[in-house]
Amino acid sequence: KCHLTPSPPRLPIIGNLHQLGPQPQRSLQALSQKHGPLLLLYFGSMPVLVASDNDSAQAVLKTHDRVLANRPSLIIPDHIFYKGKDLVFAKYGEYWRQVKKICILHLFSAKQVESFRSVREEEVFLMIENIFKLCSGPVDLSRVFRSTTNNIVSRVALGKKYYEEKQSRGLEFMQLLEELMVLMGAFHIGDIFPSLAWIGKLTGLDARLKRNSKGWNDFLEQVIEDHVTKRRANGEDEGRDFVDVLLEIRETGEMGFPIERDHIKALILDMFVAGTDTTYTVMEWTMAELMRRPAIIKKAQREVRTVSQGNSEVTEKDLPLLPYLKSVIKETLRLHPPVPLLVPREAMQDVEIGEYRVPAKTRVMVNVWAIGRDPKLWEDAEAFKPERFMDAGSIDLIKKHYFRFIPFGAGRRSCPGGPFALTAVELAIANLLNSFEWELPDGELPPGELDMAEACGITLRKKTPLRAVATPFQENVFRI
Numbered sequence: 001k002c003h004l005t006p007s008p009p010r011l012p013i014i015g016n017l018h019q020l021g022p023q024p025q026r027s028l029q030a031l032s033q034k035h036g037p038l039l040l041l042y043f044g045s046m047p048v049l050v051a052s053d054n055d056s057a058q059a060v061l062k063t064h065d066r067v068l069a070n071r072p073s074l075i076i077p078d079h080i081f082y083k084g085k086d087l088v089f090a091k092y093g094e095y096w097r098q099v100k101k102i103c104i105l106h107l108f109s110a111k112q113v114e115s116f117r118s119v120r121e122e123e124v125f126l127m128i129e130n131i132f133k134l135c136s137g138p139v140d141l142s143r144v145f146r147s148t149t150n151n152i153v154s155r156v157a158l159g160k161k162y163y164e165e166k167q168s169r170g171l172e173f174m175q176l177l178e179e180l181m182v183l184m185g186a187f188h189i190g191d192i193f194p195s196l197a198w199i200g201k202l203t204g205l206d207a208r209l210k211r212n213s214k215g216w217n218d219f220l221e222q223v224i225e226d227h228v229t230k231r232r233a234n235g236e237d238e239g240r241d242f243v244d245v246l247l248e249i250r251e252t253g254e255m256g257f258p259i260e261r262d263h264i265k266a267l268i269l270d271m272f273v274a275g276t277d278t279t280y281t282v283m284e285w286t287m288a289e290l291m292r293r294p295a296i297i298k299k300a301q302r303e304v305r306t307v308s309q310g311n312s313e314v315t316e317k318d319l320p321l322l323p324y325l326k327s328v329i330k331e332t333l334r335l336h337p338p339v340p341l342l343v344p345r346e347a348m349q350d351v352e353i354g355e356y357r358v359p360a361k362t363r364v365m366v367n368v369w370a371i372g373r374d375p376k377l378w379e380d381a382e383a384f385k386p387e388r389f390m391d392a393g394s395i396d397l398i399k400k401h402y403f404r405f406i407p408f409g410a411g412r413r414s415c416p417g418g419p420f421a422l423t424a425v426e427l428a429i430a431n432l433l434n435s436f437e438w439e440l441p442d443g444e445l446p447p448g449e450l451d452m453a454e455a456c457g458i459t460l461r462k463k464t465p466l467r468a469v470a471t472p473f474q475e476n477v478f479r480i
């Protein structure tokens with residue numbers, strides 16, 4: 001016998017939209033505390049199921065994973081990703097299956113992640129060099145992290161970096177990327193009230209979308225052309241980036257159906273949209289949390305410096321020896337998951353979740369942010385305590401069976417880029433702790449009161465940039 005899913009009272013036309021504040025993850029947490037962990041809301045007339053505890057997350061991401069594995073059609077991603085030719089927003093089906101397989105086997109396999117080790121190390125060491133040059137005053141760490149992450153993803157995906165490069169296409173690339181991230185975080189009214197989609201024309205949003213898509217199309221066409229020419233000239237495998245891998249798959253016909261240039265462009269754009277802001281916000285929140293807590297940063301520094309033994313660089317081979325640092329990053333992901341509501345899913349048919357019936361086409365969100373702060377699941381849930389991840393049998397990022405720590409999602413649509421992102425974050429933070437002592441700039445609030453407000457956008461970033469003063473650590477003498 002099925003019941004209707006609990007649903008807070010709603011208003012005509014707008015449904016429950018008035019109950020969502022500027023930070024939807026917080027509003028949804030408050031609603032779930034009042035009405036239950038599995039809620040049916042209405043955004044306008046569109047039903048939206050929200051799972052806010054580990055059991056309901058498990059029901060969505062495991063028990064009913066297949067039926068709920070579709071993505072809804074959304075105006076902005078449709079424009080940018082050639083109508084679902086990417087992976088993140090592709091409809092569930094054969095195309096998505098093939099592309100996910102390629103991502104897991106060829107782009108994010110352990111071997112492939114390892115093959116980009118030198119890229120991550122070079123970019124992180126360069127970041128440290130740059131901070132050395134900026135040591136005389138406060139450093140805008142948010143900006144530094146964004147640029148490092150973009151450079152890593154650029155080199156891995158396109159074979160070279162464009163971000164902040166002084167060459168002619170560097171500026172074009174930066175403008176395109178910054179606008180893309182703004183657009184991906186924007187809200188198109190037509191997604192909720194299709195009859196009002198014309199408002200996008202009035203506000204200029206549609207024109208911006210068109211301009212940005214065209215800009216990217218031209219840019220990536222040129223990148224692909226350069227790769228095709230290079231491959232014809234060299235015809236070898238050395239130093240393959242993602243564009244090379246995708247071109248090769250096109251040639252071998254491995255996908256089972258023809259892969260066009262639009263597919264390659266959409267998949268490359270995915271890497272920037274899904275891989276850059278997510279990764280750099282983890283670096284930003286980790287350093288912010290550490291700067292607020294002198295005892296924890298000292299403990300993490302002791303661990304890193306014991307392993308580096310006075311060397312100026314921590315390399316990826318040192319990372320397995322840094323369990324406390326890894327716990328610090330996990331604790332950051334628990335409190336500040338970059339994608340707090342996961343990427344929306346859509347029910348492909350009517351489905352019964354426990355005693356509740358959920359109709360086809362319902363959108364589905366999982367409030368990972370609320371699950372990470374649920375006092376029933378976490379002792380002293382709001383406190384930053386990396387030690388909780390150090391205990392024997394502690395929560396593993398990969399084994400999803402508790403469904404209480406799922407910053408990368410779970411099930412069929414889970415993130416394939418997790419190991420790549422985590423390695424970059426661990427390497428960056430380890431080197432920052434190894435090379436410098438860190439303080440907040442003079443005259444700013446004491447560490448405990450550092451502004452931790454969240455900004456809403458494509459990812460859950462820090463609202464104000466993180467500024468800090470770096471003092472070179474004395475034992476790294478040869479750098480000074």
Ligand code: HEM
Binds near residue numbers: 087409
């Ligand atoms: C700390 C960094 C990252 C976090 C927290 C993160 C988180 C997520 C989340 C929550 C999802 C949606 C899962 C779901 O719907 O159940 C996702 C999907 C995805 N992520 Fe990540 N991600 C990160 C880094 C990356 C990187 C570096 C890449 C690639 C360069 C990447 C590529 C993707 C792709 C392609 C998908 C779509 C998978 C699908 O729909 O089948 N992510 N990610």
